[in-house]
Amino acid sequence: xxxxxxxxxxxxxxxxxxxxxxxxxxxxxxxxxxxxxxxxxxxxxxxxxxxxxxxxxxxxxxxxxxxxxxxxxxxxxxxxxxxxxxxxxxxxxxxxxxxxxxxxxxxxxxxxxxxxxxxxxxxxxxxxxxxxxxxxxxxxxxxxxxxxxxxxxxxxxxxxxxxxxxxxxxxxxxxxxxxxxxxxxxxxxxxxxxxxxxxxxxxxxxxxxxxxxxxxxxxxxxxxxxxxxxxxxxxxxxxxxxxxxxxxxxxxxxxxxxxxxxxxxxxxxxxxxxxxxxxxxxxxxxxxxxxxxxxxxxxxxxxxxxxxxxxxxxxxxxxxxxxxxxxxxxxxxxxxxxxxxxxxxxxxxxxxxxxxxxxxxxxxxxxxxxxxxxxxxxxxxxxxxxxxxxxxxxxxxxxxxxxxxxxxxxxxxxxxxxxxxxxxxxxxxxxxxxxxxxxxxxxxxxxxxxxxxxxxxxxxxxxxxxxxxxxxxxxxxxxxxxxxxxxxxxxx
Numbered sequence: 001x002x003x004x005x006x007x008x009x010x011x012x013x014x015x016x017x018x019x020x021x022x023x024x025x026x027x028x029x030x031x032x033x034x035x036x037x038x039x040x041x042x043x044x045x046x047x048x049x050x051x052x053x054x055x056x057x058x059x060x061x062x063x064x065x066x067x068x069x070x071x072x073x074x075x076x077x078x079x080x081x082x083x084x085x086x087x088x089x090x091x092x093x094x095x096x097x098x099x100x101x102x103x104x105x106x107x108x109x110x111x112x113x114x115x116x117x118x119x120x121x122x123x124x125x126x127x128x129x130x131x132x133x134x135x136x137x138x139x140x141x142x143x144x145x146x147x148x149x150x151x152x153x154x155x156x157x158x159x160x161x162x163x164x165x166x167x168x169x170x171x172x173x174x175x176x177x178x179x180x181x182x183x184x185x186x187x188x189x190x191x192x193x194x195x196x197x198x199x200x201x202x203x204x205x206x207x208x209x210x211x212x213x214x215x216x217x218x219x220x221x222x223x224x225x226x227x228x229x230x231x232x233x234x235x236x237x238x239x240x241x242x243x244x245x246x247x248x249x250x251x252x253x254x255x256x257x258x259x260x261x262x263x264x265x266x267x268x269x270x271x272x273x274x275x276x277x278x279x280x281x282x283x284x285x286x287x288x289x290x291x292x293x294x295x296x297x298x299x300x301x302x303x304x305x306x307x308x309x310x311x312x313x314x315x316x317x318x319x320x321x322x323x324x325x326x327x328x329x330x331x332x333x334x335x336x337x338x339x340x341x342x343x344x345x346x347x348x349x350x351x352x353x354x355x356x357x358x359x360x361x362x363x364x365x366x367x368x369x370x371x372x373x374x375x376x377x378x379x380x381x382x383x384x385x386x387x388x389x390x391x392x393x394x395x396x397x398x399x400x401x402x403x404x405x406x407x408x409x410x411x412x413x414x415x416x417x418x419x420x421x422x423x424x425x426x427x428x429x430x431x432x433x434x435x436x437x438x439x440x441x442x443x444x445x446x447x448x449x450x451x452x453x454x455x456x457x458x459x460x461x462x463x464x465x466x467x468x469x470x471x472x473x474x475x476x477x478x479x480x481x482x483x484x485x486x487x488x489x490x491x492x
Contacts, residue, residue: 004029005169009073009226012172016062016072023062023072027055027116030074034118034170036492037143042165044079044137045087046119054116061114070233071114076171078162079120080127081107081217082206086117090208091135092125094328094353096335104206105238106175106217113233118171122161125355126325127177127210130185130429132160133419134357142190142412143168143487147454150490153412156186156429159220163190166220167487173221173230177207179214180313181433184445187220188407188458191447191485193227193475194220198466199440200245202231203238211320212243214313214437224446224475228252231468247466255469256476261295263470266395266403270306271432273409280406280457283449287404287459290481291474301400303391306435308384313434314427315368315381321358322365328353360423389439396464402474406432407445407458436462444471446478447485456485 004026007015015021031048051074058072082088082100089095103111111117124134131154132140140160142153144167155164159176163186166174176183178196187194195218202217209215219230232253237246267288272281288298330336330349337348354362368377395403409431418426436443441462448459459478463471 005033007172008223009172009221009229010223012073013070013229019062023055023058023116024052026072027051027074027118030118030171037168037170039491040141040143040164040168041138042122042140042161042168042170043076043119044089044091044122044135044161047086047117050086051116051118058114058116068113069229070110072116073114073172074116074118075110076118076121076162076165076174077107078123078159078175078177080123080177080208081175082208083107083117083120087120088208089136090126091123091137092353092355092358093136094334094349098334100206102206105203105240106207106234109233109236115233121165121174124158124160125358126208126321127158127179127182128321128357128361129157130181130426131418132157132186133415134355136355139415140164141415143491144190144412144455145487145490149453152415153455154189154415156189156412158182160186162220163187163192163194166190166192166222168491173219173226175217175234176220177215177217178437179210179317180437181430183218183220184433184443184458184460185408185429187445188447188456189412191456191487192220192222193224193444193446193479194218195227195231195444195468195471196436196442197231197235197468198442200243201235201442201466201468203236203241203244205238205241209324211317212324213320214317216437224472224479225253225256227444228256228472245466250469252469252472255472258473259295260291260473260477263296263401263474264399265291265296265298265474266301266400267298268301268303268306268403268405270303271405273431277410279451280409283457283459284404284406287448287478290478291404294477296474299400301395301398301403303395303435305384305387305391309388309435309438310427310431312381312384312388313430313438314364315377316385316438318361318365319369319378320365322362322369325358325362385438388435392439392441401464402470403462405460405462407460408432411451411453411455411457432460441465442468442471444475446475446482448478448482
């Protein structure tokens with residue numbers, strides 16, 4: 001029998017439907033792979049008993065001719081998604097052994113459609129990071145290595161556990177969240193596909209909040225088709241989330257293989273940065289040529305406020321974070337460090353419970369929202385955000401269907417290489433991705449090539465609001481031209 005962990009999600013789905021193998025066999029294969037790959041630190045909690053129970057239930061439904069579009073498919077869940085009675089920590093000490101008495105809307109819909117939960121995946125603490133090195137459970141190790149080197153590389157962040165697990169064959173797909181690139185950057189670093197849908201397309205209810213106006217859930221998978229299948233189950237209106245948009249969810253998979261002839265693809269001149277590596281530049285040009293060969297039209301476009309996106313993002317996101325994280329005080333749930341009075345208890349709990357990066361962002365956020373600085377920083381950043389959104393609207397109004405850019409400024413870097421004294425060096429990893437969150441647009445990262453050291457590189461496609469289908473069509477063109485990417489197994 002084929003190694004069941006090497007199947008794509010679509011292949012597994014079809015194999016289950018044909019009864020070539022059972023969900024329990026598929027689940028057991030992934031549980032065994034997870035056990036062998038613990039050195040990657042992708043999972044912070046494995047749930048084998050629950051997984052097998054869900055798989056047996058799926059098999060019974062399949063035998064009876066029932067089941068949803070994900071029936072029997074094993075998935076990993078980022079530890080930001082609340083899972084009923086299963087520990088959810090946001091990879092922070094402050095949440096301790098928190099077991100929510102409720103289920104997030106996104107995971108509720110995945111279980112509704114028959115998916116199986118393998119466990120909870122590692123992420124940067126409260127999703128604050130670009131390398132998955134801020135987790136209280138330790139860093140995630142990228143399954144890829146540089147040719148001829150055994151240096152441990154980061155998988156990207158914040159959804160590093162999700163990306164590493166999918167790339168290493170430890171699940172058929174995974175959930176992620178993207179606040180400034182936290183799906184697309186790790187997807188690019190690990191040679192897989194990740195999509196951040198339009199803001200409001202997936203419910204945020206039951207997801208631990210970082211920056212509420214920027215956060216959006218989305219899927220990881222090994223192919224464009226697989227992400228399309230997952231997004232259909234994850235998306236949809238939720239009355240419990242006031243930012244959720246009430247519009248029909250299309251059949252995203254139907255967009256795979258659809259002709260891209262006549263589509264206008266914008267190439268933004270502002271994304272050609274000084275000092276950008278020649279490898280990234282060549283990859284970008286190659287991707288544009290692939291789309292042109294498939295019948296798309298390339299047009300140069302201008303997004304003039306792009307250069308202000310990163311500083312504006314690192315004002316807006318920490319400001320919202322400081323507000324969202326005020327609820328973690330040791331009173332109602334999570335860890336508590338006692339003090340002589342309630343104020344001291346608050347201080348002790350937050351000092352012990354939050355890691356260095358979270359503390360940094362909370363302090364920045366508190367500062368920019370404080371009296372005397374609100375207008376100078378936060379208000380100005382929100383004005384810049386409006387201008388960034390306007391740039392994209394102007395671009396789409398000119399008949400552009402999607403925009404092609406690099407996903408990251410480089411391939412994956414080594415653990416510890418960018419965690420020094422200057423946090424800005426780390427923040428620069430988000431330079432190509434934050435604009436999409438600031439404007440609330442959909443963006444997909446697709447593996448498109450490798451660097452000189454054999455590491456995967458990704459391209460990003462940015463779409464019009466609620467037009468994820470076009471991104472899937474274009475992404476599949478790049479995927480077919482670039483070929484398949486998989487790391488050589490060195491673990492377990």
